[in-house]
Amino acid sequence: MEKYKMHILICGGTGCRASASEAIQNNLQEAIKAKGLDDEVQVVMTGCFGFCEKGPIVKILPDNTFYVEVKPEDAEELIEEHIVKGRKVMRLLYVDPENKEVISDSKHMGFYKKQIRIALRNCGFINPENLDEYIARDGYAALGKCLAEMTPQTVIDEIKESGLRGRGGGGFPTGLKWEFAAKNIADQKYVVCNADEGDPGAFMDRSILEGDPHSVLEAMAICAYTMGADKGLIYIRAEYPLAITRLKVAIKQAREYGLLGNDILGSGFNFDVEMRYGAGAFVCGEETALIHSMEGLRGEPTVKPPFPAESGYNGKPTNVNNVETFANIPVIINKGASWFNKIGSEKSKGTKVFALAGKINNVGLIEVPMGTTLREVIYEIGGGIKDGKKFKAVQTGGPSGGCLTEKHLDTPIDFDNLLAVGSMMGSGGMIVMDEDDCMVSMAKFYLEFTVEESCGKCTPCRVGNKRLHEILDKITLGNGTKEDLDLLRNLSNVIKDTSLCGLGQTSPNPVLSTLDNFYDEYLAHIVDHRCPAGQCKALMQYVIDPELCVGCTLCARNCPVDCISGERKEAHLIDTSKCIKCGACMEKCKFNAISIQ
Amino acid sequence: MAKVKSLADLKRMKDALQSKMDLREKSNDPEGLVQIKVAMATCGIASGAKEVMEFLIEETAKRGIRTVVTQTGCMGYCYAEPTIEVHLPGKEPIVFGDVNIKKADEIIEKYIKNGELVDGIIPVNYKTLD
Amino acid sequence: MEKMIKLIIDKKQVEVPQGTTILEAAKGIGIDIPTLCYMNLGDMGIEHNPGGCRICVVEVEGRRNLAPSCNTKCGDGMVINTHNIRVLNARKTVMELMLSDHPFDCLVCAKSGNCDLQSMAQQLGVRELHYKGEQSTYKVDYSPSIIRDMDKCIMCRRCETMCNEVQTVGALSAVNRGFQSVVAPAFEMDLEKSVCTYCGQCVAVCPTGALTEKDHTNQLIRDLADAKKTVVVQTAPAVRAALGEEFGMEPGTLVTGKMVAALRQLGFDSVFDTDFAADLTIMEEGTELLDRLKKHLDGDKNVKLPILTSCCPAWVNFFEHHFPDMKEIPSTARSPQQMFGPIAKNYLAKEMGIKREDMIVVSIMPCLAKKYECQRDEFKVDGDPDVNYSITTRELANLIKQANMDFKTLPDEEFDNPMGESTGAGVIFGTTGGVIEAAARTAYEVYTGKTLEKVDFEALRGMEGIRSATVDFDGLPLNIGIAHGLGNARKLLEDIRDGKSHYHAIEIMACPGGCIGGGGQPLHHGDSSILKKRAAALYREDAGKAIRKSHENPYIIKLYEEFLGKPCGELSHKLLHTHYFDKSNDIEIE
Numbered sequence A: 001m002e003k004y005k006m007h008i009l010i011c012g013g014t015g016c017r018a019s020a021s022e023a024i025q026n027n028l029q030e031a032i033k034a035k036g037l038d039d040e041v042q043v044v045m046t047g048c049f050g051f052c053e054k055g056p057i058v059k060i061l062p063d064n065t066f067y068v069e070v071k072p073e074d075a076e077e078l079i080e081e082h083i084v085k086g087r088k089v090m091r092l093l094y095v096d097p098e099n100k101e102v103i104s105d106s107k108h109m110g111f112y113k114k115q116i117r118i119a120l121r122n123c124g125f126i127n128p129e130n131l132d133e134y135i136a137r138d139g140y141a142a143l144g145k146c147l148a149e150m151t152p153q154t155v156i157d158e159i160k161e162s163g164l165r166g167r168g169g170g171g172f173p174t175g176l177k178w179e180f181a182a183k184n185i186a187d188q189k190y191v192v193c194n195a196d197e198g199d200p201g202a203f204m205d206r207s208i209l210e211g212d213p214h215s216v217l218e219a220m221a222i223c224a225y226t227m228g229a230d231k232g233l234i235y236i237r238a239e240y241p242l243a244i245t246r247l248k249v250a251i252k253q254a255r256e257y258g259l260l261g262n263d264i265l266g267s268g269f270n271f272d273v274e275m276r277y278g279a280g281a282f283v284c285g286e287e288t289a290l291i292h293s294m295e296g297l298r299g300e301p302t303v304k305p306p307f308p309a310e311s312g313y314n315g316k317p318t319n320v321n322n323v324e325t326f327a328n329i330p331v332i333i334n335k336g337a338s339w340f341n342k343i344g345s346e347k348s349k350g351t352k353v354f355a356l357a358g359k360i361n362n363v364g365l366i367e368v369p370m371g372t373t374l375r376e377v378i379y380e381i382g383g384g385i386k387d388g389k390k391f392k393a394v395q396t397g398g399p400s401g402g403c404l405t406e407k408h409l410d411t412p413i414d415f416d417n418l419l420a421v422g423s424m425m426g427s428g429g430m431i432v433m434d435e436d437d438c439m440v441s442m443a444k445f446y447l448e449f450t451v452e453e454s455c456g457k458c459t460p461c462r463v464g465n466k467r468l469h470e471i472l473d474k475i476t477l478g479n480g481t482k483e484d485l486d487l488l489r490n491l492s493n494v495i496k497d498t499s500l501c502g503l504g505q506t507s508p509n510p511v512l513s514t515l516d517n518f519y520d521e522y523l524a525h526i527v528d529h530r531c532p533a534g535q536c537k538a539l540m541q542y543v544i545d546p547e548l549c550v551g552c553t554l555c556a557r558n559c560p561v562d563c564i565s566g567e568r569k570e571a572h573l574i575d576t577s578k579c580i581k582c583g584a585c586m587e588k589c590k591f592n593a594i595s596i597q
Numbered sequence B: 001m002a003k004v005k006s007l008a009d010l011k012r013m014k015d016a017l018q019s020k021m022d023l024r025e026k027s028n029d030p031e032g033l034v035q036i037k038v039a040m041a042t043c044g045i046a047s048g049a050k051e052v053m054e055f056l057i058e059e060t061a062k063r064g065i066r067t068v069v070t071q072t073g074c075m076g077y078c079y080a081e082p083t084i085e086v087h088l089p090g091k092e093p094i095v096f097g098d099v100n101i102k103k104a105d106e107i108i109e110k111y112i113k114n115g116e117l118v119d120g121i122i123p124v125n126y127k128t129l130d
Numbered sequence C: 001m002e003k004m005i006k007l008i009i010d011k012k013q014v015e016v017p018q019g020t021t022i023l024e025a026a027k028g029i030g031i032d033i034p035t036l037c038y039m040n041l042g043d044m045g046i047e048h049n050p051g052g053c054r055i056c057v058v059e060v061e062g063r064r065n066l067a068p069s070c071n072t073k074c075g076d077g078m079v080i081n082t083h084n085i086r087v088l089n090a091r092k093t094v095m096e097l098m099l100s101d102h103p104f105d106c107l108v109c110a111k112s113g114n115c116d117l118q119s120m121a122q123q124l125g126v127r128e129l130h131y132k133g134e135q136s137t138y139k140v141d142y143s144p145s146i147i148r149d150m151d152k153c154i155m156c157r158r159c160e161t162m163c164n165e166v167q168t169v170g171a172l173s174a175v176n177r178g179f180q181s182v183v184a185p186a187f188e189m190d191l192e193k194s195v196c197t198y199c200g201q202c203v204a205v206c207p208t209g210a211l212t213e214k215d216h217t218n219q220l221i222r223d224l225a226d227a228k229k230t231v232v233v234q235t236a237p238a239v240r241a242a243l244g245e246e247f248g249m250e251p252g253t254l255v256t257g258k259m260v261a262a263l264r265q266l267g268f269d270s271v272f273d274t275d276f277a278a279d280l281t282i283m284e285e286g287t288e289l290l291d292r293l294k295k296h297l298d299g300d301k302n303v304k305l306p307i308l309t310s311c312c313p314a315w316v317n318f319f320e321h322h323f324p325d326m327k328e329i330p331s332t333a334r335s336p337q338q339m340f341g342p343i344a345k346n347y348l349a350k351e352m353g354i355k356r357e358d359m360i361v362v363s364i365m366p367c368l369a370k371k372y373e374c375q376r377d378e379f380k381v382d383g384d385p386d387v388n389y390s391i392t393t394r395e396l397a398n399l400i401k402q403a404n405m406d407f408k409t410l411p412d413e414e415f416d417n418p419m420g421e422s423t424g425a426g427v428i429f430g431t432t433g434g435v436i437e438a439a440a441r442t443a444y445e446v447y448t449g450k451t452l453e454k455v456d457f458e459a460l461r462g463m464e465g466i467r468s469a470t471v472d473f474d475g476l477p478l479n480i481g482i483a484h485g486l487g488n489a490r491k492l493l494e495d496i497r498d499g500k501s502h503y504h505a506i507e508i509m510a511c512p513g514g515c516i517g518g519g520g521q522p523l524h525h526g527d528s529s530i531l532k533k534r535a536a537a538l539y540r541e542d543a544g545k546a547i548r549k550s551h552e553n554p555y556i557i558k559l560y561e562e563f564l565g566k567p568c569g570e571l572s573h574k575l576l577h578t579h580y581f582d583k584s585n586d587i588e589i590e
Helices: A014-018 A021-034 A072-085 A131-136 A141-149 A152-162 A174-183 A204-211 A213-227 A241-256 A287-294 A323-335 A374-381 A415-420 A439-453 A459-476 A482-498 A502-506 A509-517 A519-526 A554-558 A584-588 B007-027 B042-046 B049-062 B101-114 C022-028 C085-100 C116-123 C158-166 C201-205 C217-225 C243-247 C256-266 C274-297 C313-322 C336-352 C369-374 C393-402 C424-430 C434-448 C486-497 C528-544 C554-564 C570-576
Strands: A006-011 A041-046 A058-061 A065-067 A190-195 A231-237 A261-264 A269-278 A318-322 A351-358 A364-369 A391-396 A403-405 A429-434 A542-544 A594-596 B034-039 B067-072 B084-087 B094-096 C004-009 C012-017 C039-041 C046-048 C057-060 C079-081 C146-148 C173-175 C182-184 C211-213 C230-235 C270-273 C359-365 C389-392 C466-473 C476-484 C505-509
Touching: A006 A014, A006 A021, A006 A072, A006 B007, A014 A021, A014 A241, A021 A041, A021 A072, A058 A072, A065 A072, A131 A213, A131 A241, A131 B007, A141 A213, A141 A323, A141 B007, A152 A174, A152 A213, A152 A323, A174 A213, A174 A318, A190 A204, A190 A213, A190 A287, A190 A323, A204 A213, A204 A241, A204 A323, A204 A351, A213 A231, A213 A241, A213 A269, A213 A318, A213 A323, A231 A241, A231 A287, A241 A269, A269 A287, A287 A318, A318 A323, A323 A351, A351 A374, A364 A374, A374 A391, A391 A439, A403 A439, A403 A509, A439 A459, A439 A502, A439 A509, A439 A519, A459 A482, A459 A502, A459 A519, A459 C085, A482 A502, A482 A509, A482 A519, A482 C085, A509 A519, A542 A584, A554 A584, A584 A594, B007 B067, B034 B042, B034 B049, B042 B049, B049 B067, B049 B101, B084 B101, B094 B101, C004 C022, C012 C022, C022 C057, C039 C158, C046 C158, C057 C085, C085 C116, C158 C173, C158 C201, C158 C486, C201 C211, C217 C230, C217 C359, C217 C389, C217 C393, C230 C256, C230 C274, C230 C336, C243 C393, C256 C270, C256 C393, C270 C274, C274 C336, C274 C424, C274 C434, C274 C554, C274 C570, C313 C369, C313 C486, C336 C359, C336 C369, C336 C554, C336 C570, C359 C369, C359 C393, C369 C389, C389 C393, C424 C434, C424 C528, C434 C466, C434 C476, C434 C505, C466 C486, C476 C486, C486 C505, C554 C570
Parallel strands: A006 A041, A190 A231, A190 A318, A231 A269, A351 A429, B034 B067, C004 C079, C230 C270, C230 C359, C359 C389, C476 C505
Antiparallel strands: A006 A058, A058 A065, A261 A269, A351 A364, A391 A403, A391 A429, A542 A594, B034 B084, B084 B094, C004 C012, C039 C046, C057 C079, C146 C211, C173 C182, C466 C476
């Protein structure tokens, strides 16, 4: 057996791979070879570390040194200095933006301090393409325990007791869902893993599949055992090639080891998994639409009931869970429901993975206990707002979540609290906005997405969202009226009230929450024809401050439409009727005399 | 690869594989473990630090002591190579000089196991980064 | 025992069997919840309730969202409000949304006055559109039979259910998504380049003007107005059993005489009956059947059985597209419409002393596929179609209305001769089972040489989708199969392909119910009792006829004597038979 003295872990998530983490791996291996250290240093490509803002990440063990923004050409230095000479390469260590301290161990980084990693436990720790490493970390032990020591019902009871709720957005109690599927008797049943992650900016599920595919396979097998299914399907979007590859490898290995297939662990239980590829339609994340898509039909939702637990894939009882939900299962079985349900808030147990994005310092993937406040996530883990700007809003729950403001920052994040303040958990997207973001434009942006992603089946979603978008567009162009605000509200409410599936039932949330929390900003657009954030181009006006203008004529000379007039050494004036708002004058002015109003 | 045929099989396999991952697991919680740093600069290696390090890794494992043995650069005590720093949980790190296999054995038995100080301690005159 | 469920709808206690939808439960106590996309083809076992339009939403107390009543099942203890303010506001807003993406050309729309969207907008009192914006626009698709104007599509998807589930044709399905979604053939090709059979069942259920028949009435008016042209008309059997409905008469009222009077008043030079051609079809098809049967019984392995009827043009299109490997099995006999044409233009024209090109043959059909059939190349002579064009029952009704005739009070008139005389056998062509019964009447007598004691083959009648019966041909048990609706036809064809079929002869009609349920008939809105009444009317007319067997039609006998010679003879083959094409590879992708 190899006796490696040191392990080098390289992030092999999609983000870091895009920043050449494969080349880093190759260079590291070459450098190690050149030093003759092949037997002493093991290089492992793992799943996502989460700290995507600073990728690619390289971590050296056992001293737990966390290198950030590593480039392929740094490999040799890392080996020479850190491995051979035992000296840390200072310039590649993380520097705390607050106090400028160099931090070499990720444990002491603000980004990781508050995190508890359950679903992401193996991401950034094991080689996802090596089943041995998964097994070494208790992999398939939960399945083994279920098959050898537990009945289907005791497994379901354990999951029920754990308080685990669906992580795909619905928040439905997982144990209860399993129980429904278990109670329906049929000759064939299916377990489906929903890996059709489609929220813009969300990559929780992708990272789990890329970093720890076996945890999902194991959980699917456990679920299958409880409901009496022998077939599992993973519906994954074709745009996730790396996740697909790693899943394929994992399925192959699990079959080779006999952890998928017939008579698993000598228990007589049979289970195997197949992949189904989605074409990237957002609505196919809705479970009935997902099932139709798998059946080769148009990806459209149908009314529930019947629930998939009664009539799902091919009309058979089917249990659909999301990737992150599954990833929690083995831990719950291994450590027990009572361990799990101590984490989190009263009605939302465990942790939640979020994809932090937007105007925040530490963009990345985080996993925090339910009940962590938005403030902790944004300021402590996320490192606060970029460039020292002012926080304005945070959008949770993906494109159909709501925009929350300063006053909501101390809300402990869980399913019910977010709903109560007009947003939702969703699958875990979290987009932070600062003072430069126009909330009307933001609502418009999300509507653009839902208009694009509506399947077109029901009228309110197909036409209503389009009309919502048109009204918002009208407002950002400065043509809105106060009546439009009433129309927006009525239409939003009707769309929510009458749409067939979750997409339409939530798509007006960005409109309603911005109307609630940023009504003045709407009014500013409509009444004053002004965009307070200065984002709506149609409403922008470039103005020269006569106090600051020295009359250097530079702006006038650079204006492409000659709309700036003024004598030398005298204050200039912009003719706003001719101005095309290109911004050239403001860029050229050396005296900060030109501003946008 | 042979199939895993039973839960017992799986457990055996896990136990066998665990040591491979041990280094990673331990580094997850180094504060709770005995941390040994071996100075492995040219002077250290020339004085036999490599053998000492291997001895420490193997023997602590054999004797059931959860340790993290890492290498480090020159500690500056070239007169006393090989040097090792032993950091017991909750105690100040102590640097030992002129550590050969025999000395290493003594350090394990006396200091690491029982906390008894042994000869060869070098007073620390620097601070580590982390 | 059915489990009963108690609930409250609009403050009224209701008890319904488990599985009842809110819509049905409400209907049961006289509460009419408006619906738009919903369609219930009761007896065909098809309920179209995608819950897409969201007009039928109701409030179920305790639920976060409104529920579509058409596909939400009643639950014990539910409290439902079908018309409160929340519901009304939602319904009205949804209707406004639908109208905001619909053209406002009702004045010239084919469906105006008969449009579900229009009447729903009226019912909901929409007077103003608060939500306006971009409208989706599409190129209008003109096929020989059907016009698709998808600007008017409201995505009710009824056509899809007809095309895919009932007919299993698979020409129409939703494409694109969101605001751009529309029902179309694959790749948004034109219908003509799709597997469409022109059965017209989609048109029959379309609630708006999105799917309509290609209208030939204007052309007809111009031809009738042209004094140089001799315009003769043939009327299909199913027309007379349904035309009256367009004038408020009870379904199943026979209006043969009034129809003849109306046609004559419109200015047709001669008013003939397709039933005459149906008798002719029996002569040809029956002879072919007996010929194949005899050879089969003699052990000729080259003879293929069963023989399939070929008088339904949508059915012909169907097997040309979907079962081209079996195109040798159907009878080569042309449909009655296409037998009438060549006899009119080759025989009658001569009798009347006019030139072929001066004669216009028009057919009144319950069918849209007939429009396509007329213009198939093999039914033209030097580019001149044997039948110039065909108009539907609905088009005829419109024309009669335009001509300001009081249809109900028209006196009964008789068809012209020679091609207006028909037997009862010809009449029942219009309903499922009728063609094969007519064939059996003639084939029996020809085969056995005996006179049939009982002309009514009750076993062949009915509305079941697939039926089978064994008819005793004097010791020879003849196995007969019947299918109506192309989905049912597909099942029989697959059995034949798999060698599982034991039939000697099979009758297939593309439309549910046969021609009485054709795509050109007055809309039956899925009420199959109307179809039954139309069928009964045809059987009534049959029973009232003096002659009920095709081979006894004196004008048919005369036609063979004077012109054709013998059934399946040389001239027959030229004028009355056809051949089929493999169209499976005809689909072009642009």
